[in-house]
Amino acid sequence: MATLPTKDVAATAISPVLPPSPPIDDAQWGEKRKPLRRRVRELLWDSFDRSPAERRFIAKIDFFILTWAGFSYFSKNLNSNNLSNAYVSGMKEELNVVGNQYQTFTTMWTIGYVISQIPSQLVCTRVRLSLWCPSWELFWVIVTFASSAVKTPYQLYACRFLVGLAEGTFYPAVHTVLGGWYTKQELAKRACIFFASAFIGSMFSGYLQAALYTGMNGVHGLAGWRWLFVFDGVITLPMAVWGYYALPDLPSNTRVHWLKAEEKELALERMRKAGKHLEEPFTIHGLKRILKKWHFWVYTAYYTFFICSENIGTYMNLWLKSLDRYSVSQINTYPTVINAVTIVTTLCYGWVSDGLQVRAPIVYFSLGVCFFAACNLAVWDGVPFGLKWASFYLTGFAQGSGPVFLTMVNEHCAGDSLERKFILGTTNSVAYAFNAWIPLITYNTNYAPRFLVGNSVTVGLIVCAAATLTLAVWLQRRDG
Template identity: 30%
Template structure:
């Protein structure tokens, strides 16, 4: 193992020295690739897209199914069987995020030391099994317990996948791929609406079980299959993956080194903590992510609004399908545009401003109790708020790209802490007894979208002025040893 690691490090050092001859010490500039390297790059990216991206899409698709199926379960009999009143339902939602936040940061530090090809499929399989067991709950306590366990098991997945994508794709590729990955969760919203509506019509009461139990069993089993497939598909890191060898591996390392990314982790140290905790970016990104999460509340509550407006359960769930399909397409388009034209900040601002216009309508018209046609228009028009998340996380990935540990910690902190506050706030802001008007929730959504735009402007200014940007870690240990030897010889 030590010999193999030394060989990997020597390869990285050689590529780094080559890179330094073509770039400045502070801002590496990618050199032109030879025609042969361009052909190799096409094959490499195609292979990654077919294996890593397709699995990532479906894994996040099932993640969305299993994490966000509570509204669908609520409208398929869970409300009556478990006597879920307003506070009990909202706390069941929040319990997930307690487990999610506790484990996420340590899990994303672990992923720099283990094989993602084992860790990520394993957590998908585990959380899917937990969802199956949720069909057995009979009271609030058991529901809360399994929701916390579901949060624990899902915690490593999203930040782990974002970190892994950043270890393979360049700046010009990462925004689109992150958006495609996140789009899987939006398609899950569409599929969840379809399956919930079908269960309400055909399986509710079958074999003595209400529809919500069938929902958990079916969606959980789908996730188990996808998790097992992942063991055979996804790669580890460029320097040690199973199915990318030879020239493709060398080019995979070279592409990232030319953009200033370290591809071999050296361990969490004080420099990592300094990069993340003593610069303003992590705190601003956490606040931006918090505002973005609060800004998508109307989409999460759409089925309940329709149900409480007098429509039946199957119709309410079916009507969410086209919204989430549109969201998936819009998210990928936003990610592609941010790669194509750069300047992540302006793409976030454009999506937020467009969304804000329709949130103002939802609050201002008829004191929030808007007519159903206007509700449909606004719900469809606010989907760009969902595309902010992958662009912002790509931006976060780029600002903290100086070493793997810094990126991993920054991604995990933003996603975990940024998810915590919104779910406690939503307990009060989106109390289900206030449906269908949800005036307080709509006001919160509108206000936080405006705040998010201001915060993004601050990050943009700080980055442009290069104020307190994270700095590269101390060079890897073998380099220090070599330099010491050279000094002694002199």
């Protein structure tokens, strides 16, 4: 196993670097000033100006990784949205859902989602991702099929908990894989493409429910809402099986047959140039090392503030309903524009972030837009109708900066493989642990659509997020 020179004590204590390879052209890695034409080509798509061999390599990993990750995330978000669609399409009456039982469905999912992420990331330091992730995907499919057969709310409680447990292993693991294979010129785009696929599922859910309810309600004795879960399982099953073949683990331990030997060497060379290290298994000593650094505390704090501030746009339908001027179809359709805004801005963030090689400015921009929208909705009285409407849509600018921030985490923790995996898990897990109960207090539906407390708290959360991001940027620059 190759090691760093003895004079580099700090890096050696973390993990050995990837094996050295013959030098490559520095211009290929952006270390020389590039002509404008070449920079424009790279802004459009980063592999356009690479060597033919590297273009083929990038195209391969794009196809295999992003098809599995994107379609899987699409189906998971489709499933989450289908729960609410099923509730208003007959599930409430058929299962006799009363009181706060619907909220409990979401709570059970959140509990499973939160508790599985950190343990899963630690297991991934010792178990191959190509076995771990697709196996949980298959488990998710089984539980989703089971959700279509529940007879009581309590059975659905169990299903939602197990679905959350399986989903919790997915998101941080995908970012671990992306960070392992892509360079700084490529990573943000792929992270944003992956993230945007979830919101396509959100937009698609309502139309799917309408189609299934119309065409499948009563077929084989199943209500239309039950067919939603059957459909989720059917479209996800091929992706789960595909994952066993498509997921390439990491460059240091990949065994996939679709990469040639020279392409595996190229992957190692790319990661060596990016300063990334061989994988380190989880140990108590390694965990203590992580907790002594600022990365865990500051990155996790930022992401918690960020996630908890995202709830502001989810209540547009309650505002529209309170106006008594829109049909049920309009109330359900108009808020989906927020998802469209999120998809467009997410992809723009990824391209600009990689093209200009900036991370934090993208996140600051999204926070600024959301701060403006949150202030308008917090003031409420005296804010023109059109500005309120625009403010709800502007909240869609926020979420797409999440993968850009995680790209920043991926890059800054690249030199410590255990820390990188651990923090990718803790940021999401801790954030959703807080987000499970904060909206129940701040966005109590008894105060809809004004939500003075909720919108005001969101303004404060955005300010805290910006302050924490500033601290992170300062500490990163201090560390060099």
